[in-house]
Amino acid sequence: MLAAMPQPPSAASRDEPVIRERGDACPGALRLHAADDGFLARVRLPGGLLTVPQASALALAADRFGDGHLELTSRGNVQLRGLADGCGAALAELLDAAGLLPAPSHERVRNIVATPMSGLEGPGRPDALAWASEFDRLLCESPWAAALSGRFLFAFDDGRGDVAALAPDVTVLGRSAGRALVRLGRAADAVELAGQDAPRAALLAARYFLDAAAEAGTQAWRVSELPAEHTLNEREFTRRLATAGIAAATARAVGRPYAAPPRPGVAPGQDPATLCVLPPLGRLGSAQWRVLVQVAEEGSGSLRVTPWRTVILPAAGIHGAARIEDAGLVLAPDSPWETVTACTGRPGCAKSLADVRADARAVADRARGPLPVHWSGCERRCGHPRGTAWVDLVATGTGYRIAAPGRPVRHDARPPELAAALADARTDPDVVKK
Structure with a gap:
């Protein structure tokens, strides 16, 4: 069967349109x-x-x-x-x-x-x-x-x-x-x-x-x-x-082609090779970032940041791969970080009920599975995946609520059982990715 994707609460239906009295407060480079x-x-x-x-x-x-x-x-x-x-x-x-x-x-x-x-x-x-x-x-x-x-x-x-x-x-x-x-x-x-x-x-x-x-x-x-x-x-x-x-x-009725995001590693069939680099949870220190910049300078002179929180380095060649991995960045398509994302969480966000990034790191190796997972510190689910089925973890203050396609919602999974519960949720055999 086609299992439904977890979705954030809908802002409104077409019968109840969104009506706002204020402008968009989305941050920018000038509006901090x-x-x-x-x-x-x-x-x-x-x-x-x-x-x-x-x-x-x-x-x-x-x-x-x-x-x-x-x-x-x-x-x-x-x-x-x-x-x-x-x-x-x-x-x-x-x-x-x-x-x-x-x-x-x-x-x-x-x-x-x-x-x-x-x-x-x-x-x-x-x-x-x-x-x-x-x-x-x-x-x-x-x-x-x-x-x-x-x-x-x-x-x-x-x-x-x-x-x-x-x-x-x-x-x-x-x-x-x-x-x-x-x-x-x-x-x-x-x-x-x-x-x-x-x-x-x-x-x-x-x-x-x-x-x-x-x-x-x-x-x-x-x-x-x-x-x-x-x-x-x-x-x-x-x-x-x-x-x-x-x-x-x-x-009329145009089809919707779908292609998966580029996977971490060396893109096949290219000389010099193009690299797809994955920073765990999409976060890099400036020293790690500068390693990417150095490798890019030796290649095409450019970087491409993707919506899947990876960085493409065209024509970088495999010579830079060792430096990238030594910097703690991922170049392996089987990494546990490939399909794990998270919001900012504590301490950066006042609305978050948990340090979601720390919790994700604690169980990443023990909670693998084919479905992507997104960790959210609150119901807003900032940065959640789009275009695919995903497992939805939302902090409750006492644990996490886990919603997986085709499965009943699990409430308040706590650290001692969290890894096993998440691994189980990520391997639902009935899910067909969208």
Whole structure:
């Protein structure tokens, strides 16, 4: 049978639309978030792309202003934590000098993911990262786009179906013969157009959403939050594209390809080799980060941060692998950390009921299984997986509640039994990954 995925509590149904009286408070590089361990900055990396100088600047920022660590997010961005009060202006100056703030007014809306291995596996698929880069330029040049929320997500997928599975608000999906599909939210249908028009079409989709949200008057942040009478539809979108000089046609009941994320290790069939590096729980010290930067400098001169909290180093060669593993980072596809994620937890988050990262480390080797697992310190489930079935651990204050696809919920599993309970939950034979 197809087991249901655990999901965070739904914000609202279409019959009860989200209605807000305040703006989006999502953190950015300029709008810092006050956490229990200091201030937090989230630096958007469209497509996950970083040059070596930019990556070096992030390490410097972590050391100079923060706690000396960098965190990878589920949207391929980087967070700096433990920032000192009053460092905002100096941090912004450092990031701007590195080219990480090309449009300060838009820095929180540059939520753009792209197929991280695009262009590295030979011809046959479009360059999704080139699409993402061009789209980012267009987005930053559009003053109205600054009205998007910091949660609105764009995905540029080369056709394999990896980032398209992350529940984007606007998805560009590559097709053969230089064509592309643009999907609005989770609609069954899409529009088909020339691949060269895809970045501009994605921008027009964002404008269509803002117009619909303004008409609804509910301050919707995402496409899924629009009330039913204001749902985006392909007919109106096609009309808007035609007005802008983009030829498009409706594609009915478009399939949803799915590809698993790149696995840690050396990508096969490439010379020099591309490396996929996994930092346990998506957190690196600045010294570990600088090892990646050094290996990248000897390779392509760039890094790609993925939405699965890994880092792709194109053309790095296997010579850097030993240094990466010596730094405590994972390059083995059978690591217990490959499918384990966690929110910040204590002590960084005041809402958390547990030090989830410490608890995850304590049982990682004894709680393996094919299903991903996400540890959450509270009901918000920050950073939980998308696009696949997963085991949901939520701290209760006295233990953890474990929800696994196809199984009854287990309440208050405590440390003495937690490893066995989690291993059991992760190996449900009836689960079919989505």
